Amino acid sequence: MSSKKSDRRKFLKTSAALAGLAVGGVPVAIGQAPSASGVRDLHAYGERSRFETSIRTGNNGYFGNMRDDLPKPGVRRDIGLRAPLQDSMGIITPASVHYVISHGYEPPAINPMEHRLLVHGMVDHPLTFTMEDLKRLPSVSRVHFIECRANGDPARLERKMPNATAQTTHGFSSCSVWTGVALSTLLKDVGVKSGATWVIAQSTKPDSHTKSIPMAKAMDDVLIAYGQNGEAVRPEHGYPLRLVVPGYEGINNVKWLGMLRAANEPYMDKRETTDYPELRPDGKARWFNSEMGPNSVITFPSGGQQLTGRGYYQIGGLAWSGGGAIRRVEVSIDGGRSWKDAEVQAPVHSKAFTRFGFGWNWNGQETLLQSRSSDERGDRQPTVAEMAKMWNLPVSYYESAPFLIGHFCVIQTWKVLPDGSVQNALFT
């Protein structure tokens, strides 16, 4: 093992300066190329049926309380598009509809042959990696959700509208199979000096988004991902390289990753000091509160959907937690007065979307449907009242919702009306 490691380090040192040839680039086709054989592009790289119309929806340039980060037309723009969770199947969100939040710029068109990852700072051997260098290293694949801390923000008006869908209420969360190199592998190879307690991750220009990750987390389960759902990470999600920080706020998952720096203090970027810390009513702030709490949402039946009559339905939904694996999901069909265990469906991965199912015979009357999840640490998804109590706030604070405080992972309520239509009923 030690000789192997030494050889790998030798490779890392010598190859870092080389541009080299691409490995695994354009496939060498045997026989007729698709264009020559008359096979349509539809077959060479397939598309979904024209009857499938599920898309990301959202706003362009407005993000609730991101007041000091307004888009500058023609130069910068903010993109905030939610995933259509009401149409989800299983636990994987297709990359084409995975939620996108981008403060500032259009996703850059990076040529992977020219992309570099610099790893430096408090390390023994600062190195620059090409994409090819990274793909020579041991790779791992893991299923993880990514979620914006503002998911479900009650400060957004539409969160409370009766016609809100699961996309509106929870669509700033998505789940992928991520493939790449464990950050710990890179950090061990460059040799982190003692005293380095943070890893500062930064996007390439023009974004240059910067985020500080605690070293303990960096050495635990953070990935440097070049693959998503079996193919290269898509441009909106960080092509060709994205930091994946399982269970932490979306903003930690730095896209278009170009630099990692080991340091003995956090970077104190504006979003770390001003925008993202929790400002409590007593004026104190809570910084680096990164881990997302236990959450869940019933995706069928959910807001905007239509039941066609009484009878048997399989209630289905998604649960997830930044604290680890989902252990239990309960469903209430009486607005939270009583709860029964739902079936937690395999596979169950840590810090990943987890499917649940619950058999239900609808009697045709108005019904309030709810779900709540618990994770492996025993943390349970709260009601609005429990969330308010945790932050020492009145419930009315969230009903008027001047400003998001805390991760708003409260129990969602869907109201099934006698005509089979389904409405958002968060505050009813």
Place this chain on the structure above:
Amino acid sequence: MSSKKSDRRKFLKTSAALAGLAVGGVPVAIGQAPSASGVRDLHAYGERSRFETSIRTGNNGYFGNMRDDLPKPGVRRDIGLRAPLQDSMGIITPASVHYVISHGYEPPAINPMEHRLLVHGMVDHPLTFTMEDLKRLPSVSRVHFIECRANGDPARLERKMPNATAQTTHGFSSCSVWTGVALSTLLKDVGVKSGATWVIAQSTKPDSHTKSIPMAKAMDDVLIAYGQNGEAVRPEHGYPLRLVVPGYEGINNVKWLGMLRAANEPYMDKRETTDYPELRPDGKARWFNSEMGPNSVITFPSGGQQLTGRGYYQIGGLAWSGGGAIRRVEVSIDGGRSWKDAEVQAPVHSKAFTRFGFGWNWNGQETLLQSRSSDERGDRQPTVAEMAKMWNLPVSYYESAPFLIGHFCVIQTWKVLPDGSVQNALFT
């Protein structure tokens, strides 16, 4: 549980005659629609980077020994496109590049609102299901490979060419997360009569492909899938409904599924009696030999790829078996003289692609790389010589390869040349 089941059957009986409204159809967007907000379609439904060029490749109208099923131009066509396994990441094949074989017709453009699944034959309650009916039932998601029985066919000239890639040699195999209803759920609901030993599955017109599945298999792990990798099954893969028969030859996985019939004998379709049975040299045929054997292929480094210099590389590849879960993968870097255990990487699913990795320091000399897999039943992937012996044939039979006999899941050999180029070396 019995009352629940009785209610479900009641639902099935009453709802089967109803067309009804779509549940979970076009999402109801809150606020600005993407077109109104100026958000580009790229963001509403994303695409891969233009630097990613991996595609399906293959032939149009030629399938090795499918001599009596030639395409009729203008009316019918055969499509046979292989997946670019050399570019795969993790265990999921993106639907856009999942292999496609279609004997006869273009994938039909089926409107899911009009699609029906008839379940009849030796059952107590014949029923017709709409897509909505099916989505009301309990759903499951499972990861499974699908593989054409002709994958790796040595009768195809390109299988032996030095410039063959992993796509050429193994690309008629792919792996997806399939979501749908367990076939056993439907069969229990319609009530299979005693004496019914087969389920006959048929595509809708114009394909009308028909396949007989043993009842024991049908009640075990067969799925009626409407979802693939988190979204609806793609048109080439059976939209809106595909039978998934884990571990069995691809031809069992009936696309555009329109009919299931319980019967006391197989259908004896032409492909069951003439094309697909194993014709042995002694003139005897082996019918319904459906289960795919243990297989594997090194995807990096593999044919057509280029190493940039000596040093550390992580050899990576895929292993799978129709017999269950992969238990062990071994790698040889000396052409099969000695073997060492590779790391079998999580997650490991039954009858699914499984990733393996093997650290390797290349000394810059010509090297023969091989992998072999073993499944949970202890079956191990054979050499060509072992395969020939099993069928009582000389090895030269496969070298000249007039006609495919058996599932040709033999150990693949890649040759790394001193200049770092990688070649197919199956028969060297």
